Amino acid sequence: MKLLVCVKQVPDSTVRVKVAGDQKAIVPEGVTWAISPYDEYAIELALEHKDANPGTTVGVITVGPPRARDALRQALAMGCDDATLVTGADVETLGGLATARALAKVVDEATPDLVLCGKQASDDDQGFVGQALAETLGWPHVAIVTKFVASDGGTEIWKEVEGGHEVWKASGPAVLTVQKSQKDPRYPSLPGIMKAKKKEIPEKDLASLGADLGGPSVEIRAMEPPPARKAGRVMKDGDPKALAAELAKLLRDEARVL
Amino acid sequence: MTAPTQGILVIVLAAAVALGFGIGGYRVWKLYRYMRLGWDEDRSDRPATRLRDELVIYLGQSKLFKRPYLVRGLAHALIFWGFLVITLGTVDLLLNGIFGLHVPGTETGLFAWTIDLFAIAVLASIALAGVRRMFFRPPTMHVAPGGYVILVLIGVLMLSLLVFESAGIAAELVKQGFTPPPLAGLFAPAVRGPYAHLVFAGAWWVHVLTVLAFAAYLPHTKHLHIVTTLPNVLFRSQRPRGALRAMADLEEQETFGAATMRDFSWKQHLDGYTCTECGRCSDQCPALATGKPLDPQKIVLDVRDLLLREGDLLMRDVHASGTPPAHQTETKPEELWACTTCAACVEACPVTIEHVDKIVDMRRFLAMMESAAPPEAQRALTNIERAGNPWGESREARADWADGLEIPTLAEKPDAEYLYFVGCAASYDRRNQRVAKALAAILRSAGLSFAILGREETCNGDPARRIGNEYLWQIQAQANIEAFDRYSVRKVITSCPHCFNTIANEFPQLGGRYEVLHALTLVDSLIKEGRIRMAREGPVDRGNVSGHPERTTSSVDLAGGREVVAYHDPCYLGRHNKIYDAPRAVMDAVPGVERVEIEPHHRERGFCCGAGGGRMWMEEQVGQRVNHRRIDQLRAAQADATKVASGCPFCLIMLEEGVGAKGLQEQVRPVDVLELVASRLEGSADASH
Amino acid sequence: MKVWVIAELKEGELRRVSLEAVAKATELGDADVLELHSDERASALAGATALAERARAGAPDLILVGATPAGRDLAARLAAKLGWTYLSECAQLWIEDGQAVAVRSMYAGKVRATVSGTLPAVVSVRAGIAQVADAAPPRPGSVQVAPSGEGLEFVRFEETKTTGTRVPLGEARVVVSGGRGLKGPENWKLVQDLADVLGAALGASRAVTDAGWRPNEEQVGQTGKTVTPDLYIALGISGAIQHLAGMSTSKVIVAVNKDPDADLLKIADYAVVADLFEFVPAFTEELRKVVARD
Helix, strand or coil: EEEEEEEEEEECCCEEEECCCCCCCCCCCCCCCEEEEEHHHHHHHHHHHHCCECCCCEEEEECCCCCHHHHHHHHHHHHEEEEEEECCCCCCHHHHHHHHHHHHHHHHHHHHCCEEEEECCCCCCCCCHHHHHHHHCCCCCCEEEEEEEEEEEEEEEEEECCEEEEEECCCCCEEEEECCCCCCCCCHHHHHHHHHHHHHCCCCECHHHHHHHCCCCCEEEEECCCCCCCEEEEEECCCCHHHHHHHHHHHHHHCCCC | CCCCCHHHHHHHHHHHHHHEHHHHEEHHHHHHHHCCEEEEECCCCCCHHHHHHHHHHHHHCCCCCCCHHHHHHHHHHHHHHHHHHHHHHHHHHHHHHHHHHCCCCCHHHHHHHHHHHHHHHHHHHHHHHHHHHHHHCCCCCCCCCCHHHHHHHHHHHHHHHHHHHHHHHCCCCCCCCCCCCCCHHHHHHCCCCCCCCHHHHHHHHHHHHHHHHHHHHHCCCHHHHHHHHHHHCCCCCCCCCCCCCCCCCCCCCCCCCCCCCHHHHHHHHHHHHCCCCHHHHHHHHHHHHHCCCCCCHHHHHHHHHHHHHHHHHHHHHHCCCCCHHHHCCCCHHHHHHHCCCHHHEEEEECCCHHHHHHHHHHHHHHHHHHCCCCHHHHHHHHHHHHHHCCCCHHHHHHHHHHCCCCCCCECCCCCCCCCEECCCHHHCCCCHHHHHHHHHHHHHHCCCCCCEEEHHHHCHHHHHHCCHHHHHHHHHHHHHHHHHHHCCEEEEEEEEEHHCCCCCCCHHHCCCCCCEEEHHHHHHHHHHCCCCECCCCCCCCCCCCCCCCCCCCCCCCCCCHEEEHHHHHHHCCCCCCCCCHHHHHHHHHHCCEEEEEECCCCCCCCCCCCCCCCCHHHHCCCCHHHHHHHHHHHHHHHHCECCCCCCCCHHHHHHHHHHHHHHCCCEEEEEEHHHHHCECCCHHHHHHH | EEEEEECCCEEEEECCCHHHHHHHHHHHHHEEEEEEEECCCCCHHHHHHHHHHHHHCCCEEEEEEECCHHHHHHHHHHHHHCCCEEEEEEEEEEEECCCEEEEEECCCCEEECCCCCCEEEEEEEECCCCCCCCCCCCCCEEEEECCCCCCCCCCCCCCCCCCCCCCCCCCEEEEECHHHHHHHHHHHHHHHHHHHHCCEEEEEEEEHHHCCCCCCHHEEEECCCCCCCCEEEEEEECHHHHHHHHHHCCCCCEEEECCCCHHHHCCCEEEEECHHHHHHHHHHHHHHHHHHHC
């Protein structure tokens, strides 16, 4: 089987993002970049399939700035066979639909059996590009996937829902957006890291793909820095019932988490 | 004494010698070639120290005399020394028998007496050994038939020696001019008469043939240690004990860690030959003691056995790799991950085997080649890589513990004399942040010029190295070395023995050389210099030394103005770096503290808290928690101690967990020694700010 | 302004978030509610195909979908199919100068952003987008979906047997965790009742999973699961760093502990120093009232 994984490089989850002065973006300096966590699970799912079915190839692509090469190297180190970087001017402000169309061009050329990606990226938290890619390709898609198995005449795909899993069967190529699973994505071995360092990562120019990069996009009007964790409110010395009522009210009205 | 080897008997003797040494020698040759399958580690550094170790450890048998093995150690030492002396005699006998020559000195009364006395000592010792094995065998001892064979052989040797000495005196074959030695002289009369010559000859031949049988048999058993201990001690690692072996040129290597038997060095294989199967390492291992599958002796012997099994294959085919030692049995990885690298085994081993290095080499294979470290450990490593600390807390929060304390960073004060390397635990763990604050207060009160790296500090990679991910360790260590050198750091203080160990003993492997002090060593000298003044009496200032009110439920026991505090030796401070006295001296200098010991598990025999070797980041699935066992020991030894003090953030976390789990929060509180000092600093309410 | 709401049902009733979406739609313009019907389970693709046809005909300005996992999936495919603006998981929404403007979180919930896109747009909306109106919602119109074809067909449903945890811990929005302070496994009803009222997942400290009081799957912490819920309630947990490492990025942390020095109280947004055996049942009752009211 030929698998293709689409990944995005995002700030690592441990980074405390800082909002820039103009409030339109985060400050990139000092940010540790990593493969978006759900995308890592997508890579892991693809590699597990490869482990079980020798002869499977796993390619990985990303649309992003030059630093996104590091994310591709990480994917190669984990065990992917080849990687492609799609980059160019204005690549960081590309809208979701445009990204999907650019990816679709690369997918068309590569003709994989399945395309996998994380169910959402940890920077915009949207969960759109996977579905948009499927739409552009004219393929079916299954979201929130935890497992897939090649079977007679297609692929059986497990989708996580409340209370269990729906099993779907795709008779041809499909896009899978992948959910986190119990098992962590594999840590690359050192030989894998060393090999990946030497591997060539071809670059494709965004503009030359011939994709329609227009279409609606989401504009960021303003970003608010994460609220500093205020000192907590200590509640004590009272009748438990009174404290309980007060806390319930606070959670509903002040914290607004109910 | 002339040997009874006239005429044809000389030929017989020569043939017997050839046979005995031939069989033995062939085996030794084979073992040597197997050993050389290992890579060529250079162990020729520090020749003077090596020679000294040889004299003290090998000849002096110093490591035999550790508690609780004193009597057994003495018995063995006597057997060994006796063996040395008697061997000299044996050489003399053979030379005499074949060539009619004598080794100089062997005809003297002194020699005869020495031999006699040692023969008695040896006989007594082996009798003791035999009785113990037969009637009082400890459960951890496994005695193979070979054990009894050796005892019998030695017995025969000694008895035959005594008999022919006696007979020699009786038959007046002994040069006159000295008093007959005790035992030989005692039996001589019984052998007088015409039979004396016969008895002499008979006993002589029994003795010599037994020696030759010994020579043939020895190399096929663990008793080869008699010979291999000599080089094993001479070529022992002279690295600081806490320092793991460097791996240079990671970029160039194709395999990492012990993927095959060729990836152990010749010295590591020599360790296998030298294991006497005494079980002292097993006795001291905290993992084994708490029911984990790890037995250090088994690790050593399994590697040896694998070499013996696969030696021929590997010698025959230079491309063959054989079985990876970490997969030689199905449970091997579990055994390896159970190790806390506390080095109690290395400390206990009388023949200087290096168990920890073997275990780490196999871990390196699992971690780097197979990416097979336990998942929780992997997570900690990924966190170190991405966030600079094993908990995955934000890099930007690293210096938050110092908020409001006005502790300068090196960027703000580049000429500070000392860098206080805080470490991940004191930076992020709330409990340990109090220790960092305590140290800052102490250093301030002593007027020391210091600064921290603040956000430029990142994990020094110690957990990565212990888990076997050498690559990540190098990355982290290099990052810190670069930061240190950017500020021309010369002196470093740490409050964590793991930070201390890697910065002091391992950074030099990457070119980072600094003067490193653990906080307690520094505080000890500051106290002795009179730069730290502690309040003599009165209630302890429980206020704001560390910015937190201490638990109101457990008060300092000032009955009679003292609190009883037990000291727990952190493995990486004590056993690994031999810092036993400074923390104790500091405790003794704190007014109102009565220091007690967790005997017998203290100092070199300290029992691990369970967090070392990267195990802080792993789950214990089997047996009793190591830290719970430690608390049991504490309570058994010192039920009156209201506090247990150590000098390590991980020991603190583990002891806190253990005390909590056992519901002992009211009875005993874990603290850091620095907190004891800080809480009594004169003018302490100001000292922290 | 024509606003369509694609309603999601649970056990025959409109889900709460759909009701909120309807309320929002009504606030913004003329609301029409649609329900998808099919003979068998239909994929998001099938749903989107059917809806797109309707939308091209009906030309609404805005299509709202509740941001449940199914809703988001459907909305994404629909937006792509129509080529419209897509705004996902919005906590607030309004129209300004012919644009849909919304407030949503980014960077794994660490940043609040105000974003906008041209109309027409498909928007998935979070719980809390609006107050549910007292009046009954308009009767949903039906959209028939052809379930199979297009290269994807439903095979079967596999039920997951869960022990104790009714809501999976990993992605839960609310987590209620118990620690040693509960004194024993027999007291876990306290935790479960509270979790039930909130629709929360159950978590536990390592101490209690080690002691066998709770299954390992519930363990939150450095060696267990890391959770990032909107609300994390810790009952009787001291809060050593091993536990914190698993939940410190929760949006709101509530800690209940008898010991005023417990570390978790120090980092909690709401730290309740009380006997949890008295506090928790009272709290559960109060919450029951609050949830019912809404």
